[in-house]
Structure formats: C-alpha cells, structure tokens
Amino acid sequence: MAEHAAVIGIGQTDFDAKRVDVSQVGLIREAALRALKDAQLEWSDIDAVVIGKAPDMFEGVMMPELFLAEALGCVGKPMLRVHTAGSVGGSTAIVAASLVQSGIHKRVLTVSYEKQSESNAMWALSIKLPFSQTLVAGAGGFFAPLIRGYMARSGAPEDTGIRVALKDRLNALKNPVAHLKLPDVTFEMIANSPMLWDPIRYLETCPSSDGACALIIGDSAAAKQSRSHPPAWIHATQMKTEPTMFAKRDQVMPQAGLDCSAALYKKAGITDPRKEIDCAEVYVPFSWFEPMWMENLHFAPPGEGWRMTYEGATALDGDLPINMSGGVLCTNAIGASGMVRFAEAAMQVRGQAGEHQIDGAKKALGHAYGGGSQYFSMWIVGDQPL
Amino acid sequence: MRDVAIVSYAQSPSVRTQQDENEVEMLMPLIKEAVEGSGIAKQDIGFTCSGSTDYLSGQSFAFVMAVDAVGAWPPINESHVEMDGAWALYEAWIKIQCGEADSALIFSFGRSSMGETAETLGLQLDPYTLAPLKADAISLAALQARAGLDAGKWTEREMAEIAVRCRAQAKDNPDAQLSGDFETDQLLADPYLVSPLRKHDCPPVSDGAAVMVIAAEEVARKGPNPPVWIRGLEHRLDSHQPGGRDLTLSPSTSLAAQAAGVADGPIDFAELHAPFTHQEVILREALGLGPDVLINPSGGPLSGNPIMVAGLARLGESARRLWAGHGKRAVAHATSGPCLQQNLVCVLEGE
Amino acid sequence: MSHPTPETDVILSAPHVLEYDYRRSLGPVLSHFFSALREGQIHGVKTKSGRVLVPPAEYDPETGESTTDEFVAVGPGGVVESWAWVGTPRKNHPIAHPFAFALIKLDGADTALLHAVDTRDESLMASGMRVTPRWAATPEGGITDLCCFVPEDQGVQTVEAPDEVSEPTQSIVTPVNVEYVYSPGKAATRYLQGLKQGKFLGQASDSSGLVYIPPRGACPRDGVPTSREVEVSGKGTVVTLTIVRVPSANITVDLPYCTANILLDGADISFTGLLQECPLEDVRIGMRVEAVWVDSSEWDYSSENIKYFRPIDEPDLPFSEIKEYC
Known part of the structure; x- marks a missing residue:
C-alpha cells in the first residue's frame, strides 16, 4: 500500500558549541537551504514541512515551530511538530517519510534543530519540581548506572568505552561539519580525561552543540528527477516506545529497542543484520552505548557487543562500521541528533559522505533513542528501491 | 486512500482546576473507556499518538510520563506531537494511510490551571521582536477583534450573541464548564477585559483530557459504534507576525477547507475551535458555512477550553453528535498559535 | 501487608517557578x-x-x-x-x-x-x-x-x-519567568504524606501486584491504577550506582558523591538515593543499605526528609538476585 519514498536532499549546518553568528531562524535555514541546494529544488517545490526538536525549555519558546515555519517557506502549507525526547530527530524524519509513503505529498522538507547555547541543557533537563529532590545529575547521571549494569552483566573490559570514544573522535576528523574535533586525540588522552559520572569520562561524553539537520523526502517521481546525488530509498522505518520505569524493567537492554530493530529488519527483508547492513549511524551519547546498542540492534549476541568494538568490527575498515561521522560523541545538537544519524545513513548509500564514506555502501541503518532508553526510532535506507 | 473512521471517544469534563489528579491519573480511565468502546483489544491497536506541550505544566518531557497511562507493554508503536491532539490524530491517520497500522489511539491532555494561560501562550511568540513585549493571548485576540470591528465584519453585539448562543447550547453538554441562559444586553453591560473583548468573548481556563480511537474501514465496521468517517483531513499555516497578515481572514482555514472538501456536500453542523467569539465569524466565512449551519452545538471552546485538547475535542464532540443521530455530515476544526495561525479542518460523516 | 489506599482529603500543591535568562544570538x-x-x-x-x-x-x-x-x-x-x-x-x-x-x-x-x-x-x-x-x-x-x-x-x-x-x-537576553502552582496528584500526595511520617508508602499494581515506590498514579506497564497501599522497608540493596564528579544545576551535594539505584525491601522498582557514610572506593552493586532520615522535627512533605542511605552490616546480595532490577 505504501508509496516508495526516498531522501533526495540533505543539509546539515556546521555544528559548534555556540553558533553565535546565527539566530534560530538562521540556523534552521542554513540546514534547509543546503538541503534544497543538494536536491536542486526551490521553496515552492515543497508540499509540507515537519519540524522536530527536543524540549522547548532549551530555547525558552513554547512551540517555536509556530514562529519558525514561515522561515521554511511554510505559509499556506501543512506543518507538523514532532517531539519524542532524544529520538525526536529520527521520529521527525519518519513522520516526514510517512507523509510521502501515504501518497499525500510528493516532496516534504523536514528540519530538526537545537540551539542549546541559548540556555543550559543540564538545567532544562533537571528542572526541580516542588516536593522532590533532584539527585540525578542530568543525562550522564541517569545513564551511568545503566552502563555500570551493562559492565556487570557482560564482563566487558573496562577500556571498551575508551576504544569507542577514540574511534568516534578519529572519525569526526573526517567530517567537515562535526562539532568537537581533537586532532591529537589518543587512547591515553581519553583514559586520563576526568571521570564525570563514573564510569563515564569527560572524553567519553557527547558535547552540547548548536545545529540543525534537514532532509527532503520525495516520492518515486521526485526521486527519479534527483540529479546531484542518487536518491537514498527508504526501505523501512520503525518507532517503539515503552514506559520510563516499571517494575522489573530491563533498562540496560530495553525491549522497545529489541522489538524496534526486529520489526525494522522484518519490514526491510533483512534476516542477518550484521551481514546485510553495510554501515550504521547509532545514537551513542556516552561511549559505552555502542556495545550496548550492538546487542540491542541484534548485531551481536547478548553480552558480546563489546567484542565488536574490541575487535575493530565497528571501525571505518571493520565489517560493520558504526558512526562514520563521529557520531553523537562529537556532535550533539539534541533535537537534531537523531536526524543526523538518519541523514548520515542516507549520505552513505548516496555516496556523498566524502572522507568518511564507506566504499560501496548499499544498505545503511539510522538509529535514535531518547527518554530513559525508552523511545526508539530507526530506518533502513538503500541505494535501490526495496 | 483508505477509509478511516472515528470508532470511539472519551473526554474528561472541562473544569477550572483538576488539582486532585495528575495527567496520568486523568488519562487512565479515559484510555480504558475509549479502548473498551472501540471494540479493539488494546494490544491490537496499531499506533498511539499524543499531543501536549511542556510549558503548560512547566516541566520538560511532560508527555513522557503520560505514556504511563497507556500501559505501553509490550512496547508500542508510538509518537508525540508538541501540538493540539487534533494534529496527533493527523499523524495517526497518516500512519493508517501508509498501511503501517489499521487502528490508532490518540490522546491529549492539558492542565491550564497550573499557570497563567494567557501569559504562557505569549511564550509562543517570536522570541526576538514579539515575546519581549509580553503580549498575552487575550491582547492579541483583542487586536484581531478590533480589526474586524473597524472593517465592519462583526459588532460587539454579534460577538456577545455568539457567547449567549454557545453557553445556551452547552446546557445539553454534561462536560461543559460554562453553560446557561444569558442575556446579550446583560453581557454587553460588563466592562471590557481587554477592549474590545469582554469576559464573555474569551474562553474559560480549563483542565481536561481527551482520548480517541480511529480505525481503517475493515476494523471500524466491527466495532460497537457506527463508524464516523473521516472524509477529509487537512491543515495549513499562516504567517506568524500579527502585523504581516489580514487578521480578519483565515486563508489557512480556507485552503484546508478546500482541500478537505467541505463544500462537496451539505454540512449539518460544525464544531469550531474558536476560543474567542469573533473568531467564529472568521472561521465560518473561511469554511464557507452558511447562516443555517449550526455552530458548536457542544458549546464549543467558549464553554470549555483545555489547551492542547480543545481541537481534538471538536472532532470528538462532532463524532458524539453524529452517533446520537443529529445530522449526517459535519465539519470539525482545530486551531493553534496566536490569532488562528494554524488550522486543521476535518469533514466527518455518519453512517 | 497492603490495604486499599485511603482517600486523601488534601491534595498537596506548591508554587513552581520556571525562570531562565535566555541569551539569543541574532x-x-x-x-x-x-x-x-x-x-x-x-x-x-x-x-x-x-x-x-x-x-x-x-x-x-x-x-x-x-x-x-x-x-x-x-x-x-x-x-x-x-x-x-x-x-x-x-x-x-x-x-x-x-x-x-x-x-x-x-x-x-x-x-x-x-x-x-x-x-x-x-x-x-x-x-x-x-x-x-x-x-x-x-x-x-x-x-x-x-x-x-x-x-x-x-x-x-x-x-x-x-x-x-x-x-x-550580536545578542539579546530574554528573561523567561513563568509561575505555576504545581500539584503532583493523588498517588504522590499519599507518598509525601508517608514521608512526613517517616514511612515509605508504595502502591501495588492492580494487575500484577508489583509494588511501586514512589507511586506515580499508575502501573506504567499495564496502564492500570495502583490502588493498594504498601509500606516498604527503609532497607534495601544497591542494584547499580554512579559516582558523580561534575557539578549540576539544582544539585547542592558536595562533589564527588555516589547516587545509587536502590531496591527497597518489599518494592519491585529501584529508587534513586544518595549513598553516604561509605568510602567511594567501597560502593558496589549488591551492597545492603538503609535510609537515614533528617530529624523528625524537620519532616515535611518532601523527599528531602531522606538525608541519604548508608551501608548496613549485612552480606551483599549476589548480582544474579538483583539483575532484573538494574
């Protein structure tokens, strides 16, 4: 029933800790104009706009899409605003894809962004409510115990996280828009960086970034007119949610993630994901989440995800490169981060990833998660229609 | 296009303050009622989508906790829009059109009583040139009302008559917050709140929640309620700057109405998300509804206006009325943003 | 022991202010x-x-x-x-x-x-x-x-x-200041009333009987009420933990400190607590701890009644027994 849909334009801003040279408007337009240019399209070619970002309290504007939409040429058009916590960038791309897959629209522009420098993410993420006591120190304080739980279960070597961080930081050097670039990065530099939320070290943590990502998703006809780069055909999309906390919830290996990837592979006709997927961009805000998600994505058996990192399978020259762009560890404009994963997956199968291109990538996974490891959104894109 | 219908609906009464229950406690019985009323087993519902905004309750990720009310286990296919529930319905409808689901649960919630709603809504304004002036939602609506008075599009008496009619119609709605018999002259004798708006021109501050189940034809036909068909569902947006457009018109509503096929058949009644009296006149014109069309038989937002819920409630109230056999074809409308900036139009048909 | 959750005559509420000076580049x-x-x-x-x-x-x-x-x-x-x-x-x-x-x-x-x-x-x-x-x-x-x-x-x-x-x-500062009256709802009010009396009052799921602490008004797994009240112990087991060495907005505890996910005896979900009176190098998964309360004269409707948790002289629980709560 669903129509074919493909990514026909991609634009990312330059990411930085503080993009003080632009307004929120300028930030999203930078991404959108780059996507339009990539797709060789004009504003008037766009049928609808889907905007995504994480909590409004980051920028202190309630439902900011209302003032931003017209900066995306949206007057007289439909506009949706998605918010599914940290997975929002991915979910936003999926909603945009569904507007095309449903046959409703031919070309949809989707933009997700965060301008974190306007406030303080740690503040916005741990607003103290009356009667309660804030004990969880931001996202790191929440996720560090889960990492410790993973270490206890898997018996993974303690330097696994350092190895992930080193790989991603080296990959980021090949990505022109990445935020945090450490040209002299070494294993020792990461190992000696301060412990923030034990076992998470400073250099095993994502930065706080300003930035935006835009995609243009088109139907078959639009994809066939795609000139600058071949289209990235969307083979399957999937979102799954489970509650934040419930008795005996497995927070380390959440069922929603296991179910999400299993459903995704089924839709995409993939039976052996480790073998059939050429590369993946996975939402890894703290280094240890790479091995955890390798298991959650059914790339490795339970307890064995760390071996992929350790044996170099996830490196650029490994059998399943992960986070070729440098990933969330190097660039994290929260609301955009999920869409950047989806965009980077599409760039790989379009062959436009430049220095971090995986030769011959035909099938790629984009992955995002959010909340207390409870919201998942994923897609598979390919160089040919499914 | 797949034929999709509303198969069940549940809402809380609109009340000034629902302090006893948090969002989860409010939603839980409504979700149970709507799911049971749909005739679809909870685990068979293919998609869930909610609409809410963090700024109403002053906490990031307010919607995350609301998932607790659903019983999202085993994990569910789910999404959330930072928009009125009517747009959550749109996303769910799209998922059904894609063939990704055959049914969907939609819910929205808002406890406006926790804050000062008119000021909170002022946080929606352009943060550079508008928000620093601290214009509140009532003042902006008053600018719109004045523009129409100056243009001769409505009078203060006509505005008061709309309030009188809505409050009288709300007498039959047990969920209404504000209802009863009022005299136009008596209302016009009241002082201005923000001139030219009097209190009766503005919506009450309301807490509430609403839950709806929709389904594709093959599923919808099996339910206990006769399907209320979604024949057209479209939404459009206007410019944000209030000084950049003619506030007495709603071109986005007209575009959405045209695309949704409002004019393709006679309309028996309309549920319009017009929180301010004069906005009913703007919407009636933009939707092309003649003087014979009954507007807001439920009492509309002037009788109960839970923010983020009131739009979805227009669809829900329309479905209830069609189930009760009062008419065959209806228009439901939802709005968002200052001065009717964004508008959704839905054409509904009973069996 | 559990009993139906008593109706509360008062629902707690308190002012809540959201305040931040946003700096916006132009x-x-x-x-x-x-x-x-x-x-x-x-x-x-x-x-x-x-x-x-x-x-x-x-x-x-x-x-x-x-x-x-x-x-x-x-x-x-x-x-x-x-x-x-x-x-x-x-x-x-x-x-x-x-x-x-x-x-x-x-x-x-x-x-x-x-x-x-x-x-x-x-x-x-x-x-x-x-x-x-x-x-x-x-x-x-x-x-x-x-x-x-x-x-x-x-x-x-x-x-x-x-x-x-x-x-x-190049930039403007726009203060955003929004005032609310926050009320946490019925279940949380019962929990806070318990804390005021020095008790941990959880609630059991109507479907599974599993015990939630603090109760949030629903069993999130099944989307059903938690209508029976259960007092759970102030003693529990650390199921996982972190040592925080970085300052955080809204947290005033001296660095470094340990926060632990603690499974209170009688509960089925872990509870975040501060772990003190223990050298940081000794904190570990499986250790047994108990709540230390502030002086009873200071008890209020607040999580701050619990000063912290400290180790007790009981043998650690093996990881296999607590794995599913981590």
Whole structure:
C-alpha cells in the first residue's frame, strides 16, 4: 500500500558549541537551504514541512515551530511538530517519510534543530519540581548506572568505552561539519580525561552543540528527477516506545529497542543484520552505548557487543562500521541528533559522505533513542528501491 | 486512500482546576473507556499518538510520563506531537494511510490551571521582536477583534450573541464548564477585559483530557459504534507576525477547507475551535458555512477550553453528535498559535 | 501487608517557578535592526518583490526566499492599524498603567509592527491615528529600545546620534519567568504524606501486584491504577550506582558523591538515593543499605526528609538476585 519514498536532499549546518553568528531562524535555514541546494529544488517545490526538536525549555519558546515555519517557506502549507525526547530527530524524519509513503505529498522538507547555547541543557533537563529532590545529575547521571549494569552483566573490559570514544573522535576528523574535533586525540588522552559520572569520562561524553539537520523526502517521481546525488530509498522505518520505569524493567537492554530493530529488519527483508547492513549511524551519547546498542540492534549476541568494538568490527575498515561521522560523541545538537544519524545513513548509500564514506555502501541503518532508553526510532535506507 | 473512521471517544469534563489528579491519573480511565468502546483489544491497536506541550505544566518531557497511562507493554508503536491532539490524530491517520497500522489511539491532555494561560501562550511568540513585549493571548485576540470591528465584519453585539448562543447550547453538554441562559444586553453591560473583548468573548481556563480511537474501514465496521468517517483531513499555516497578515481572514482555514472538501456536500453542523467569539465569524466565512449551519452545538471552546485538547475535542464532540443521530455530515476544526495561525479542518460523516 | 489506599482529603500543591535568562544570538538581519534601534533608527528590510518588512526578517514570509541586503529607514511615525486597550496591565506588561497594544504601520513599511501605545486614556486611542516612538533612555539593542509609541501630536522625539559607532548588537537576553502552582496528584500526595511520617508508602499494581515506590498514579506497564497501599522497608540493596564528579544545576551535594539505584525491601522498582557514610572506593552493586532520615522535627512533605542511605552490616546480595532490577 505504501508509496516508495526516498531522501533526495540533505543539509546539515556546521555544528559548534555556540553558533553565535546565527539566530534560530538562521540556523534552521542554513540546514534547509543546503538541503534544497543538494536536491536542486526551490521553496515552492515543497508540499509540507515537519519540524522536530527536543524540549522547548532549551530555547525558552513554547512551540517555536509556530514562529519558525514561515522561515521554511511554510505559509499556506501543512506543518507538523514532532517531539519524542532524544529520538525526536529520527521520529521527525519518519513522520516526514510517512507523509510521502501515504501518497499525500510528493516532496516534504523536514528540519530538526537545537540551539542549546541559548540556555543550559543540564538545567532544562533537571528542572526541580516542588516536593522532590533532584539527585540525578542530568543525562550522564541517569545513564551511568545503566552502563555500570551493562559492565556487570557482560564482563566487558573496562577500556571498551575508551576504544569507542577514540574511534568516534578519529572519525569526526573526517567530517567537515562535526562539532568537537581533537586532532591529537589518543587512547591515553581519553583514559586520563576526568571521570564525570563514573564510569563515564569527560572524553567519553557527547558535547552540547548548536545545529540543525534537514532532509527532503520525495516520492518515486521526485526521486527519479534527483540529479546531484542518487536518491537514498527508504526501505523501512520503525518507532517503539515503552514506559520510563516499571517494575522489573530491563533498562540496560530495553525491549522497545529489541522489538524496534526486529520489526525494522522484518519490514526491510533483512534476516542477518550484521551481514546485510553495510554501515550504521547509532545514537551513542556516552561511549559505552555502542556495545550496548550492538546487542540491542541484534548485531551481536547478548553480552558480546563489546567484542565488536574490541575487535575493530565497528571501525571505518571493520565489517560493520558504526558512526562514520563521529557520531553523537562529537556532535550533539539534541533535537537534531537523531536526524543526523538518519541523514548520515542516507549520505552513505548516496555516496556523498566524502572522507568518511564507506566504499560501496548499499544498505545503511539510522538509529535514535531518547527518554530513559525508552523511545526508539530507526530506518533502513538503500541505494535501490526495496 | 483508505477509509478511516472515528470508532470511539472519551473526554474528561472541562473544569477550572483538576488539582486532585495528575495527567496520568486523568488519562487512565479515559484510555480504558475509549479502548473498551472501540471494540479493539488494546494490544491490537496499531499506533498511539499524543499531543501536549511542556510549558503548560512547566516541566520538560511532560508527555513522557503520560505514556504511563497507556500501559505501553509490550512496547508500542508510538509518537508525540508538541501540538493540539487534533494534529496527533493527523499523524495517526497518516500512519493508517501508509498501511503501517489499521487502528490508532490518540490522546491529549492539558492542565491550564497550573499557570497563567494567557501569559504562557505569549511564550509562543517570536522570541526576538514579539515575546519581549509580553503580549498575552487575550491582547492579541483583542487586536484581531478590533480589526474586524473597524472593517465592519462583526459588532460587539454579534460577538456577545455568539457567547449567549454557545453557553445556551452547552446546557445539553454534561462536560461543559460554562453553560446557561444569558442575556446579550446583560453581557454587553460588563466592562471590557481587554477592549474590545469582554469576559464573555474569551474562553474559560480549563483542565481536561481527551482520548480517541480511529480505525481503517475493515476494523471500524466491527466495532460497537457506527463508524464516523473521516472524509477529509487537512491543515495549513499562516504567517506568524500579527502585523504581516489580514487578521480578519483565515486563508489557512480556507485552503484546508478546500482541500478537505467541505463544500462537496451539505454540512449539518460544525464544531469550531474558536476560543474567542469573533473568531467564529472568521472561521465560518473561511469554511464557507452558511447562516443555517449550526455552530458548536457542544458549546464549543467558549464553554470549555483545555489547551492542547480543545481541537481534538471538536472532532470528538462532532463524532458524539453524529452517533446520537443529529445530522449526517459535519465539519470539525482545530486551531493553534496566536490569532488562528494554524488550522486543521476535518469533514466527518455518519453512517 | 497492603490495604486499599485511603482517600486523601488534601491534595498537596506548591508554587513552581520556571525562570531562565535566555541569551539569543541574532544573526545578520536582527543584529542590524537592533543595532539601528540602539541609535534611534527603525530599519525595515526589502524583499525581492520590493515589500518592506518591519520588523525585518531573513526571509520573505510569503515565499521563504531570502530577503535582500537592502535595509530601509522607516517611520519614525506611523499609523495605528488595530489596537487593544489593556485596562489592567499584567505584572510583566511593558507599561504599568493602562495602555494599548497596537499594530503600527510605520511610514514606508508594508507590514505592521506590534508595540505598546501610551495615551493614558482609552478615549484617545483610535484606529488610523498617527503615533511616534518614545525611546529608552539607555538603549540596549532590542525591541524594548522603543519604550512605546505616543500620539504624534505630542511631538517627535529626536535621538542624538552617538559620538562613536559602537559594535553591532550580536545578542539579546530574554528573561523567561513563568509561575505555576504545581500539584503532583493523588498517588504522590499519599507518598509525601508517608514521608512526613517517616514511612515509605508504595502502591501495588492492580494487575500484577508489583509494588511501586514512589507511586506515580499508575502501573506504567499495564496502564492500570495502583490502588493498594504498601509500606516498604527503609532497607534495601544497591542494584547499580554512579559516582558523580561534575557539578549540576539544582544539585547542592558536595562533589564527588555516589547516587545509587536502590531496591527497597518489599518494592519491585529501584529508587534513586544518595549513598553516604561509605568510602567511594567501597560502593558496589549488591551492597545492603538503609535510609537515614533528617530529624523528625524537620519532616515535611518532601523527599528531602531522606538525608541519604548508608551501608548496613549485612552480606551483599549476589548480582544474579538483583539483575532484573538494574
């Protein structure tokens, strides 16, 4: 029933800790104009706009899409605003894809962004409510115990996280828009960086970034007119949610993630994901989440995800490169981060990833998660229609 | 296009303050009622989508906790829009059109009583040139009302008559917050709140929640309620700057109405998300509804206006009325943003 | 032991303020606009179709196209297109006495600017009236460098051009301050009433009987109420933990400190607590701990009644027994 849909334009801003040279408007337009240019399209070619970002309290504007939409040429058009916590960038791309897959629209522009420098993410993420006591120190304080739980279960070597961080930081050097670039990065530099939320070290943590990502998703006809780069055909999309906390919830290996990837592979006709997927961009805000998600994505058996990192399978020259762009560890404009994963997956199968291109990538996974490891959104894109 | 219908609906009464229950406690019985009323087993519902905004309750990720009310286990296919529930319905409808689901649960919630709603809504304004002036939602609506008075599009008496009619119609709605018999002259004798708006021109501050189940034809036909068909569902947006457009018109509503096929058949009644009296006149014109069309038989937002819920409630109230056999074809409308900036139009048909 | 959760006659509520001074970078167009305002000039920008937008934008709202580089001085006078009389200004409004919000089309502009008009008296307001700006004594580069507009017959205020050309305004600070009355609902109120008596009152799921602490009003797994109340122990087991060595907004505990996910005896979900009276090198998964309360004279409806958790002299639980709570 669903129509074919493909990514026909991609634009990312330059990411930085503080993009003080632009307004929120300028930030999203930078991404959108780059996507339009990539797709060789004009504003008037766009049928609808889907905007995504994480909590409004980051920028202190309630439902900011209302003032931003017209900066995306949206007057007289439909506009949706998605918010599914940290997975929002991915979910936003999926909603945009569904507007095309449903046959409703031919070309949809989707933009997700965060301008974190306007406030303080740690503040916005741990607003103290009356009667309660804030004990969880931001996202790191929440996720560090889960990492410790993973270490206890898997018996993974303690330097696994350092190895992930080193790989991603080296990959980021090949990505022109990445935020945090450490040209002299070494294993020792990461190992000696301060412990923030034990076992998470400073250099095993994502930065706080300003930035935006835009995609243009088109139907078959639009994809066939795609000139600058071949289209990235969307083979399957999937979102799954489970509650934040419930008795005996497995927070380390959440069922929603296991179910999400299993459903995704089924839709995409993939039976052996480790073998059939050429590369993946996975939402890894703290280094240890790479091995955890390798298991959650059914790339490795339970307890064995760390071996992929350790044996170099996830490196650029490994059998399943992960986070070729440098990933969330190097660039994290929260609301955009999920869409950047989806965009980077599409760039790989379009062959436009430049220095971090995986030769011959035909099938790629984009992955995002959010909340207390409870919201998942994923897609598979390919160089040919499914 | 797949034929999709509303198969069940549940809402809380609109009340000034629902302090006893948090969002989860409010939603839980409504979700149970709507799911049971749909005739679809909870685990068979293919998609869930909610609409809410963090700024109403002053906490990031307010919607995350609301998932607790659903019983999202085993994990569910789910999404959330930072928009009125009517747009959550749109996303769910799209998922059904894609063939990704055959049914969907939609819910929205808002406890406006926790804050000062008119000021909170002022946080929606352009943060550079508008928000620093601290214009509140009532003042902006008053600018719109004045523009129409100056243009001769409505009078203060006509505005008061709309309030009188809505409050009288709300007498039959047990969920209404504000209802009863009022005299136009008596209302016009009241002082201005923000001139030219009097209190009766503005919506009450309301807490509430609403839950709806929709389904594709093959599923919808099996339910206990006769399907209320979604024949057209479209939404459009206007410019944000209030000084950049003619506030007495709603071109986005007209575009959405045209695309949704409002004019393709006679309309028996309309549920319009017009929180301010004069906005009913703007919407009636933009939707092309003649003087014979009954507007807001439920009492509309002037009788109960839970923010983020009131739009979805227009669809829900329309479905209830069609189930009760009062008419065959209806228009439901939802709005968002200052001065009717964004508008959704839905054409509904009973069996 | 459990019993039906008693009805509470009071539902707790308390003020909650959301307050932050956002610093917003402006980009080239708004930077130009606000820099001009600081010098007593109002500039619009031309779209490609020749319309003059005030306030200026980086884009033409009708098309999304970028606007031109051409800024045009407009006003300072203009015409009121519509207005709303605020008889009782709100606390945060720009003028403390009765005033009007108005849409003002400045001379030479094609769009109207929203601003305040100060006439003191509603009878002096009319659509079509001409108004002129009043400027802030100490301009900062922002929309509020225009204090307000007044009827033009009160005279045009001339602004001295500054002696030195100052740096362009690159950013503005916009304080956002929203006041709420927060009420946590029924289940949380019962929990807080328990804390006030030095007790941990959890609630059991109607479907599974599993015990939630703190209760949140629902069994999130099944979406059903938790209508039976269960007192759980102040003793428990650490199921996982972290040592925090980085400062965090809203947390005042001295660094470094350990927070642990603690499974209280009798509960089925872990509870976040501060772990103290234990060297950080000794904290570990499986260790047994107990709650230490503040002096009972200080007990309030607050999680802060629990000072912290500390180790107790009981053997650790093996990881296999607590794995599913981590």
